[in-house]
Amino acid sequence: MDFNTFLSQLPAPSAKRIALRISPPAERALRQGHPWVFDQSITEQSHTGAPGDLAVIFDDAHARRFLAIGLYDPTSPIRVRILQSREPATINADWFQNKLASAARVRAPLEEKNTNGYRLVHGENDGLPGLVLDRYADILVLKLYTPAWIPHLKDFCDALAQVSPASHLILRLNRSLQKQTEFLHGLSDGMTLSLLASRPPNLILFRENGLIFESDPIHGQKTGFFLDQRDNRARVEKLSKGKSVLNVFSYTGGFSVYAARGGAGEVLSVDISAPALEAALRNMAHNELTIPHETIAEDAFEVLARMASEKLLFDLVILDPPMFAQSEKQIASALSAYRRLTRLGLGVLRQGGTLVQASCSSRVDADVFFETIHQSAKEAGRKLTEIERTGHALDHPIGFKEGAYLKCLFARA
Ligand code: SAH
Numbered sequence: 001m002d003f004n005t006f007l008s009q010l011p012a013p014s015a016k017r018i019a020l021r022i023s024p025p026a027e028r029a030l031r032q033g034h035p036w037v038f039d040q041s042i043t044e045q046s047h048t049g050a051p052g053d054l055a056v057i058f059d060d061a062h063a064r065r066f067l068a069i070g071l072y073d074p075t076s077p078i079r080v081r082i083l084q085s086r087e088p089a090t091i092n093a094d095w096f097q098n099k100l101a102s103a104a105r106v107r108a109p110l111e112e113k114n115t116n117g118y119r120l121v122h123g124e125n126d127g128l129p130g131l132v133l134d135r136y137a138d139i140l141v142l143k144l145y146t147p148a149w150i151p152h153l154k155d156f157c158d159a160l161a162q163v164s165p166a167s168h169l170i171l172r173l174n175r176s177l178q179k180q181t182e183f184l185h186g187l188s189d190g191m192t193l194s195l196l197a198s199r200p201p202n203l204i205l206f207r208e209n210g211l212i213f214e215s216d217p218i219h220g221q222k223t224g225f226f227l228d229q230r231d232n233r234a235r236v237e238k239l240s241k242g243k244s245v246l247n248v249f250s251y252t253g254g255f256s257v258y259a260a261r262g263g264a265g266e267v268l269s270v271d272i273s274a275p276a277l278e279a280a281l282r283n284m285a286h287n288e289l290t291i292p293h294e295t296i297a298e299d300a301f302e303v304l305a306r307m308a309s310e311k312l313l314f315d316l317v318i319l320d321p322p323m324f325a326q327s328e329k330q331i332a333s334a335l336s337a338y339r340r341l342t343r344l345g346l347g348v349l350r351q352g353g354t355l356v357q358a359s360c361s362s363r364v365d366a367d368v369f370f371e372t373i374h375q376s377a378k379e380a381g382r383k384l385t386e387i388e389r390t391g392h393a394l395d396h397p398i399g400f401k402e403g404a405y406l407k408c409l410f411a412r413a
Contacts, residue, residue, distance in 0.1 A: 003157070003169070003193040003194055003195055006186070006193060007153055007154040007157055008154060009185070009186070010150060010151060010153055010154060010185050010187075011150075011151050011185060012151060012154075013052050013053060013054060013091075013151040013152060014049065014050060014052075014053045014054075014151075016047075016049075016053070017053070017054045017055065017056050017069075018045060018046055018047060018048075018049045018053055018054070018055040018056070018072055019044075019045070019046035019055075019056055019058060020037070020042055020044065020045050020046070020055050020056065020057045020058065020080065021042070021043050021044035021045075021057070021058055021060050022037055022041045022042055022043060022057055022060070023041040023042075023043055024060065025041070026038070026041030027059070027060060027067065030057065030067060030068055030082065030085060031067070031085075033085070033399075033400060034082075034400055034401075035070075035081060035082045035124040035129045035399070035400055036078045036080070036081060036082070036124075036129070037055075037057065037070065037078075037079055037080040037082070038077055038078060038079060039076075039077050039079040040077070042079060043060070048074065049072050049074065050072075050074070050151075050183075051071075051072070051073050051074060051075060051146065051147035051148045051150065051151070051183050052071060052072070052073075052147065052148040052149065052150055052151035052152060053071075053072040053148075053151075054069055054070070054071070054072065054091055055069070055070055055071070055072040055079075055080045056068075056069050056088075057069070057070070057080065066086075066087075066088050067085060067086075068082045068083075068084065068085035068086075069082070069083055069084050069085075069088065069089055069091065070082040070083050070084075070129070071083060071129070071130065071146065071148035071149070071152075072148060073130075073146045073147065073148040075146075075147060075180055075183070076146060076176075078130075078146075081124070081129035081130050081146065081148065082129065083095075083127070083128075083129070084127075091152070091155075092155055093155040093156075093158045093159045094159075096128075096152075096155055096156045096158075096159035096160075097159035097162055097163055099126070099127050099128055099159075100120075100121070100128075100159050100160060100163040100164065101163050102126075102127075103120055103121050103122075103126045103127075103128075104120060104163055104164055106126075106394060106395070106397065107119075107120060107394070107395050109394065110394070110395060113209055113210075114207055114209060114210040115207060115208050115209055115210075115230070116135065116136075116137045116206050116207050117134075117135065117136045117137065117206035117207065117208050117213065117215065117225060117227060118134070118135055118227055118230075118395040119132065119133070119134050119135075119227050119228070119395040119396055120133045120134065120135050120140070120164060120395070121133035122395065122396050122397060122399075122403075123145070123403075124399055124400055124402075124403060125396070125397045125398055125399035125400070125403040126397065126399065127399070130144065130145040130146040130148065130149060131143070131144055131145065131149055132145075132223070133160075134217075134223040134224075134225075134227060135164065135166070135206075136204050136206040136215045136217070136223075136224065136225070137204065137205065137206040137207070138166055138167040138168070138196075138197075138201075139166060139167065139168050139169075139170060139201060139204050139217070140160070140164070140166040140168070140169045140170070141169075141170045141172060141217040141223040141224065142169055142170070142171055142172065143171075143172040143173070143174065143223055144171070144172070144173055144174065144177055145174045145177065146177065147177060147180050147183035147184070150183060150184065150185060150187065157169070161195070165195070165196065166195055166196070167194075167195060167196045167197040167201070168192055168193065168194055168195060168196075168197065168200065168201060169192070169193045169195055170190070170191075170192050170193075170217045170218065171187060171188075171189070171190070171191050171192075171193065172189055172190065172217065172218075172223060173187065173188070173189040190218040204216070204217065204224070205286065206225075208227075208230055208233075208254075209230070209233075209234055209258075211257055211258065211261060211287055212283070212286040212287055213225060213252070213254070213257070213283050213286070214252070214279060214282060214283060214286065216279070219275070220252075220276075221251065221276075225252065225254070226251060226254060226320075227393075227395065227396075228360070228392070228393060228396050228406055229254060229255070229320065229358070229393075229406075229408075230393050230395075231390065231393045232255075232356070232358065232390055232408050233254050233255050233257075233258040234258065235356075235388070235390070235410060236255050236258050236259055236262070236316070236318060236356060237258040237259065237261055237262035238262060239262070239316060239354055239410075240258070240259040240260075240262035240263060240264040240316060241262055241263035241264070242263060242264070242265055243259070243264050243265060243314075243315035243316045243354075244264070244265055244266050244267075244268075244313075244314045244315045244316070245259040245264045245266070245267045245268070245314065245315070245316045245317075245318070246267075246268050246270070246314040246316070246317045246318065246348060247259065247267060247268065247269045247270065247318045247320075248270045248300045248303075248304065248317065248318060248319050248320070248321075248345070249270070249271060249300055249319065249320045249321045249322065250269035250270060250271045250276070250277070250280055250295075250318075250320075251271055251273070251276045251280070251320075252276050252277075252279035252280050252283055253269050253277075253279070253280025253281070253283045253284065253293075254283075255318050255320070255356075256269045256280055256283075256284070256293060257280075257283050257284055257287055257289065259316070260284060260287070260289040260291045260293065261287065261289060264291060264316075265291065265292075266291060266292040266293070266294075267291065267292070267293045267294075268293075268294045268295070268296065268314075269293065269294070269295045269296075270295070270296045270298065270300050270303050270304075271295075271297065271300075272297065272298065272299055272300070273297065274297040277295040277296075277297050280293075280295060281293070281295060300321070300341075301340070301341075301344060304341075304344035304345065304347065304348060305344060305347075307347075307348045308344065308347035308348050312348055313348060313349065313350040313353075314348055314349060314350065314353065315349075315350060315353045315354065316353060316354045316356070317345045317346075317348060317349045317353065317354070317355055317356070318356040318357075319341050319342075319345045319355075319356065319357040319358065320356075320357075320358045320360075320408075321337070321338075321341060321358075321359075322360070323360050323361045324337045324338065324359070324361050324364070325361040325363040325364050326363075327363070328363060330363070331361075331363050331364060334359075334361055334363070334364055335364065335368070335369075335372050338357070338359060338364075338369060338372050338373065338376075339372050339373075339375070339376040340376075341357065342355075342357060342372070342373045342376035342377060342380075343376050343379070343380050345357065346376075346377060346380050346382050346413060347380070349413050351413065352412065352413070353412070353413055354387070354410065354411070354412055354413070355373075355384065355409070355410075355411050355412075355413055356408065356409070356410050357373055357408065357409050358406065358407065358408040358409075359405075359406070359407050359408075360405050360406050361405065362402055362403075362404060362405035366389070366391070366404070366407040369407055369409075370389060370407070370409055373409055373411075377413070382413050383413070384409075384411040384412070384413055385411060385412045386409065386410070386411045387410040387411055387412060388409075388410040389407065389408070389409055389410075390407070390408045390410070391404070391406060391407055391408075392404070392406055
């Protein structure tokens with residue numbers, strides 16, 4: 001579909017701004033840079049609006065002093081996502097272009113490292129709340145988390161064409177947004193919009209530190225690849241020479257391919273998803289890496305327990321599970337799953353081998369996570385000597401507390 005025709009039929013944002021006042025604690029949070037205003041903290045509102053209307057928040061103590069401007073979303077408890085605070089702003093293509101340009105500047109060093117797959121915009125952390133934008137070579141994947149972006153898409157995409165042109169834009173809508181059909185105006189999850197090229201891409205290949213990977217933004221997890229683990233994969237490459245490597249929760253084999261290039265003797269990739277493992281085999285092939293690489297499509301906990309009972313041992317074990325804690329209530333069970341994983345991972349790690357264990361649950365505190373791993377090792381009668389604790393890659397900046405989620409321990413057992 002012709003992109004511009006499509007965009008120009010979307011509704012424009014309303015010219016009438018909503019004026020809001022909020023509770024003192026919410027005001028304090030906002031002044032400290034928090035990017036959300038929740039429905040419950042709104043104390044006064046000029047009128048109700050539609051998703052994407054601009055809301056201006058005024059100071060409670062001083063008569064009508066500007067505090068912030070943001071995207072209004074009546075469908076979400078996150079009622080306003082802040083675009084700018086302190087200074088008033090006109091939200092238009094120029095404003096988006098500025099934001100996109102600063103995001104692109106942060107990522108510029110990646111292109112120099114032979115990397116053209118990266119997160120160009122990491123939502124709130126890059127000042128564009130509720131929106132994620134990933135680049136895979138010539139393709140951009142735009143993921144929206146709120147209908148509030150839809151009336152601004154034309155301006156946003158005009159800005160994008162100036163800052164970071166692409167052949168296609170693939171649109172992804174998060175699960176709750178997919179259900180809000182009355183606000184979608186013909187947008188649908190997975191739709192591919194042609195910008196420069198006419199034919200849709202069939203296979204998306206991109207480079208990461210010179211390695212070739214494929215991404216399937218429509219059927220894959222996240223936007224097709226776990227871009228956030230790039231630096232940890234590069235660390236694994238350096239530790240892999242001559243090693244037998246077990247990559248648990250491998251997805252499409254990111255860590256496996258790096259280990260292979262790093263000279264691993266053999267690699268075993270385990271994931272519950274058979275299509276992900278098929279992609280892992282193809283990713284090895286894209287890089288003409290021919291070391292022995294086996295895959296097992298099964299539950300990781302079961303595979304690890306079985307391998308331990310068969311007394312299989314590896315030199316390097318990577319544990320990169322999905323998010324375990326989706327809410328505050330799940331933190332305890334997440335920690336117990338991490339503890340169990342450490343024990344199972346150590347059960348197949350030879351003495352002197354290296355354990356790499358990651359968590360992508362933002363609700364699990366980094367120190368608590370690392371402590372949990374050590375405790376579990378101790379209970380298993382193993383001592384871990386830390387090599388490194390790592391966090392976020394540069395294309396996943398942390399702009400506010402909830403923005404920090406990734407942590408990873410590298411340790412020798
Ligand atoms: N390490 C990967 C990303 C892992 S994401 C990379 O660098 O690309 C987490 C993966 O865990 C997903 O691929 C998901 O399919 C897999 N998974 C989820 N539950 C699982 C389970 N019980 N057993 C095995 N794999 C599981």
